[in-house]
Amino acid sequence: MAPVRTPAELVAAARAGDRRATARLLTVLENQRADDDGTASAIAGLVKGGDAQVVGITGSPGVGKSTLVSALIGAWRAASLRVAVLAVDPSSPFTGGAILGDRVRMADHALDPGVYIRSVATRGHLGGLAATTGAAVRLLEGLDFDVVIVETVGVGQAEVEIASLADTTLLLLAPGMGDGIQAVKAGVVEIADVYVVNKADRPGADAAVRDLRAMMSLVRREPYEWRQPICTTVASEGKGLEELVAAIGKHHDWLAGGDRLAEKRRARAAAEIRARLDAALRVRFAVPEALAAAVADGEVDVASAVRRVLGDTG
Structure with a gap:
């Protein structure tokens, strides 16, 4: 089994043309979660x-x-x-x-x-x-x-x-x-x-x-x-x-x-933050199957269903 490489080793290998290292780095970023072990953040810090x-x-x-x-x-x-x-x-x-x-x-x-x-x-x-x-x-x-x-x-x-x-x-x-x-x-x-x-x-x-x-x-x-x-x-x-x-x-x-160009880069960063927020909110505020069924059956209206998902029943 090949040894596990550190983020610094992966970045160095990727810069040297190692495609597998580049692929691994991208995979870590794509699968990043809020509760990860800090690997994605470490990678980001190495490729500024x-x-x-x-x-x-x-x-x-x-x-x-x-x-x-x-x-x-x-x-x-x-x-x-x-x-x-x-x-x-x-x-x-x-x-x-x-x-x-x-x-x-x-x-x-x-x-x-x-x-x-x-x-x-x-x-x-x-x-x-x-x-x-x-x-x-x-x-x-x-x-x-x-x-x-x-x-x-x-x-x-x-x-x-x-x-x-x-x-x-x-x-x-x-x-x-x-x-x-x-x-x-x-x-x-x-x-x-x-x-x-x-x-x-x-x-x-x-x-x-x-x-x-x-x-x-x-x-x-x-x-x-x-x-x-x-x-x-x-x-x-x-x-x-x-x-x-x-x-x-x-x-x-x-x-x-x-x-x-700097303005474009700032807009890119803002767009990424919004994209990550959107992805996180989709996970955090998932729609329960029972609630969807209640809306489909006419027992609950959509606005009330949204409030329930958001935790606001007032």
Whole structure:
């Protein structure tokens, strides 16, 4: 049996490129509970700092998020940057399990020591992310990765939490899928820093770009505010990647030009606290089966049931 390594030994091994050590560190953070033995806190104290560029990628299912992530990994690795990916997958509401299949599309990078890919289950958390994603991002930053990519579930209208987690958020659209109308209806368009029309070799790509430009024309921007660029890509063929990487870099430079990047990081910390609170409250205020049955039978109204769960019967 292999000896149990201390948090300091795990961090040192992870920084040296040991993927198992990195995986172990992330597992400790994902499974952290309020009554843990302090291991997660010790790990957090050892990985303070880091200045990774955090890039969030969101969009409806089928627009090619995982394929684009794979292409971006290749582009950043060509520039000798270390890249980590957190691919968030939805958990089953019945079994709690997740498919965790995004790594299949990123198999080309599986043996690259400069790339670490982790699939993460949402475990019931809403907003397109897992409750522990923020902690995982900070850990990977502290392990000296240059870029951390967070690929969201792809749930569409509810998926706006990524904007507070990432430094730069990409919104992916694809021609012929009604994404332009979806973006307007959901307001998702407002969270993006860079728009990406992927699968741009398909009919309707030009129309998708025109729709985005029309939407952007309706939003007033001050001269000092960021104006979202529109990039077109064919991720499966690597087309448009150079322009997209340049747009991401330009946005990061804009953030770093003032207090904007620090403000983003503070917002990320606040979002993580809220996510952890939400997860803790779900456990602490679980709904008893008997109470749910009483509401279903009409014996108790919902407002009274909520007060009972909260312990307020007054």
